[in-house]
Amino acid sequence: xxxxxxxxxxxxxxIASTVPLALVALGALFSERSGVINIALEGIMxxxxxxxxxxxxxxxxxxxxxxxxxxxIGLLVGAIIGIIxxxxxxxxxxxxxxxxxxxxxxxxxxxxxxxxxxxxIIFGTQRVPIGDSYIITRVPxxxxxxIIGDIFFQGAYLSTLLGIFIFIIAVIVxxxxxxxxxxRSCGENPQxxxxxxxxxxxxxxxGVMVSGALAGMGGVIFVLSFSTSFNATVAGFGFLALAVxxxxxxxxxxxxxxAFFFGFMRVISSTKSVIPFLNDLGLEDxxxxxxxxxxxxxxxxxxxxxxxxxxxAGEPYDPGKR
Amino acid sequence: xxxxxKNYLVANALNLNIGFFLFLLVFIIPQxxxxxxxxxxxxxxxxxATGGGYxxxxxxxxxxxxxxxKPSESKLLVDVxxxxxxxLTGLLFGLILMLIVNPGQAFGxxxxxxxxxxxNIKSFGDMIYFSVPIILTGLSVAFAFRTGLFNIGATGQLTxxxxxxxxxxxxxGVIGEFSPFLHWLVAILGAIVAGALWxxxxxxxxxxxxxxxxxxSIMLNYVxxxxxxxxxxxxxxxxxxxxxxxxxxxxxTPLMNLHYLLPNSSVSGGxxxxxxxxxxxxxxxxxxxxxxxxxxxxxxRDASKYAGMNSKRNIVYAMVISGAVAGLAGGLMYLVDGKFxxxxxxxxxxxxxxxxxxxxxxxxxxxxxxxxxxxGSLKQGGFYLQLYSFTPEIIDIIIAVIxxxxxxxxxxxxxxxxxxxxxxxxxxxxxxxxxxxxDA
Numbered sequence: 001x002x003x004x005x006x007x008x009x010x011x012x013x014x015i016a017s018t019v020p021l022a023l024v025a026l027g028a029l030f031s032e033r034s035g036v037i038n039i040a041l042e043g044i045m046x047x048x049x050x051x052x053x054x055x056x057x058x059x060x061x062x063x064x065x066x067x068x069x070x071x072x073i074g075l076l077v078g079a080i081i082g083i084i085x086x087x088x089x090x091x092x093x094x095x096x097x098x099x100x101x102x103x104x105x106x107x108x109x110x111x112x113x114x115x116x117x118x119x120x121i122i123f124g125t126q127r128v129p130i131g132d133s134y135i136i137t138r139v140p141x142x143x144x145x146x147i148i149g150d151i152f153f154q155g156a157y158l159s160t161l162l163g164i165f166i167f168i169i170a171v172i173v174x175x176x177x178x179x180x181x182x183x184r185s186c187g188e189n190p191q192x193x194x195x196x197x198x199x200x201x202x203x204x205x206x207g208v209m210v211s212g213a214l215a216g217m218g219g220v221i222f223v224l225s226f227s228t229s230f231n232a233t234v235a236g237f238g239f240l241a242l243a244v245x246x247x248x249x250x251x252x253x254x255x256x257x258x259a260f261f262f263g264f265m266r267v268i269s270s271t272k273s274v275i276p277f278l279n280d281l282g283l284e285d286x287x288x289x290x291x292x293x294x295x296x297x298x299x300x301x302x303x304x305x306x307x308x309x310x311x312x313a314g315e316p317y318d319p320g321k322r
Numbered sequence: 323x324x325x326x327x328k329n330y331l332v333a334n335a336l337n338l339n340i341g342f343f344l345f346l347l348v349f350i351i352p353q354x355x356x357x358x359x360x361x362x363x364x365x366x367x368x369x370x371a372t373g374g375g376y377x378x379x380x381x382x383x384x385x386x387x388x389x390x391x392k393p394s395e396s397k398l399l400v401d402v403x404x405x406x407x408x409x410l411t412g413l414l415f416g417l418i419l420m421l422i423v424n425p426g427q428a429f430g431x432x433x434x435x436x437x438x439x440x441x442n443i444k445s446f447g448d449m450i451y452f453s454v455p456i457i458l459t460g461l462s463v464a465f466a467f468r469t470g471l472f473n474i475g476a477t478g479q480l481t482x483x484x485x486x487x488x489x490x491x492x493x494x495g496v497i498g499e500f501s502p503f504l505h506w507l508v509a510i511l512g513a514i515v516a517g518a519l520w521x522x523x524x525x526x527x528x529x530x531x532x533x534x535x536x537x538x539s540i541m542l543n544y545v546x547x548x549x550x551x552x553x554x555x556x557x558x559x560x561x562x563x564x565x566x567x568x569x570x571x572x573x574x575t576p577l578m579n580l581h582y583l584l585p586n587s588s589v590s591g592g593x594x595x596x597x598x599x600x601x602x603x604x605x606x607x608x609x610x611x612x613x614x615x616x617x618x619x620x621x622x623r624d625a626s627k628y629a630g631m632n633s634k635r636n637i638v639y640a641m642v643i644s645g646a647v648a649g650l651a652g653g654l655m656y657l658v659d660g661k662f663x664x665x666x667x668x669x670x671x672x673x674x675x676x677x678x679x680x681x682x683x684x685x686x687x688x689x690x691x692x693x694x695x696x697x698g699s700l701k702q703g704g705f706y707l708q709l710y711s712f713t714p715e716i717i718d719i720i721i722a723v724i725x726x727x728x729x730x731x732x733x734x735x736x737x738x739x740x741x742x743x744x745x746x747x748x749x750x751x752x753x754x755x756x757x758x759x760x761d762a
Contacts, residue, residue, distance in 0.1 A: 096733055106729060113718030113722060117715040284555070293544045297545075
């Protein structure tokens, strides 16, 4: 295979894993910028993916809707479930001033158990099957654009394209609007923000709910792009998204790059046998899979001084503190 | 020196005698009556009576020495009550879920969960067997927590420990020919060292680069998971079954005579190791300067530094010990007949359960021991739940709800204190009324 062939083969796959990662990492960014650490992303993704997959499965069997409409409804349901599930974390973290890591761990444990339990009741097995393939072979019009068309609009998923669109909107909201600025202030210096009449509790709820929506949707995107059934797992994508956030230094542009790098490594680990150069290296799959986490650790170790992490993330809001 | 030892022996004569008596009952006597069910039953009864009587005696002594004891002022009692409320919340949630799913069998199933490991002798032994790794990961998380660190990386440390133990168990059979016990001991030490090294990484990063240990240990969990898969396939792979080779029989955890007392169950000497670790950690945390320093650094890093403690070194030590205990959990978990490490790229869930157990056990070693056994009992309940039409995952759901409820600890504590104060006021009022009555 020539270099160009390899690129055309790999890039769509990489983009398919980049988008859910970037979207979920952006969700984590919303939550952390508002001052709540949300490591429950994995659990929220599982819940969103699970209910989304059930919805899609039922619609496939009973309603005769166009296939992409089904996908769209599934994504929406995933987002709504994500919001509802994340409210549990928001309540514990914001109102109850609970330890945010512990309440998130509870959600992470709850989600897969609940998914298996419920799926067994409904389907008899823990797998939720999805019948159709949601790949779009050619997006009319756009696919004929040279290079970009080949990479983005051939053999793409609606969920991927939608994910890119939502990512852009979310970044604009967070960085270019008044509400976005207010939300970010809650994670930096909530006491100062409060003194200016900003409702910290409300905005923190918003931050966590947005992260829930994005993670829930990310779960559905994961199901649609990577498999033909949902098996109570999102393969650690929630935690990987957390790594993306840190590797991306809490900055949307860098989050995209980080997500691309992480997605690239995942794709290489499974496709390296067709790439002559990498095949000659003869490294194990796991080395490529491990690399993103190790890279994040190295970044943490060496640039922690320039970290752009929100200063008040993880602290319950205490109005009496200065 | 001798004077001290003598004084200690005299002062603790009762405790030591009871301890020795229990030791004989558990480890020595049952082997002579291996096939005699009625005598075994008597022995079990004696163990329960001795243990229960001792605890009852201690409680009576406490009441005698503290006549004016007020429950609401005891932090321990309030916390314990909070844990119990969290447990009840979880169980209630499970019951409601079962009622929704299958009302006809819900109460039967719920009773099985409550019965848990206390169903019969076999399930009691199995309960102990399953709770060993859970107790140890719980101890690992609890120890880190007491020193102000959140070790969410117990899974990774456990995985590394498990790999090291199985590797030594498979490859170093030479030691086994020399002495079986030594082979097991070396494998366990390997697990401890591997876990300690894996735990040292987030400790070092925290101490010297100020990296949050939660984030770094999450990353290390996944690195350990992939590393484990890679190393299994490379060195100790059983291609026919797509799993790791079984450790040599000499490396399997010795049964320490426990199978005579609890026949037909999977119980092994692992529980003895776990209890020894509980005692060691209790002593380190509560009776030594070293433990005091570790806790001080956890409370306030700057203040402890000002007081002349080496806060960086202490953070690393705390993580190393925590990692070592989690590694030990991995070793004991996989040095068992019929259990195999698998190259599946899935995080081993016992590490995360440890967080729950540490929380329920109030981060105290003895509390963790009890909470771990409770979890083992629930797990057994989940196993027998399959007799009814429920899946065992309901146990994980209950545990998750219990953690969530205990995360709301502050709220629960206020609730408990209020309830206790109400009761105390009622008790206090009665004698006052009597006094008023006599005045009139």
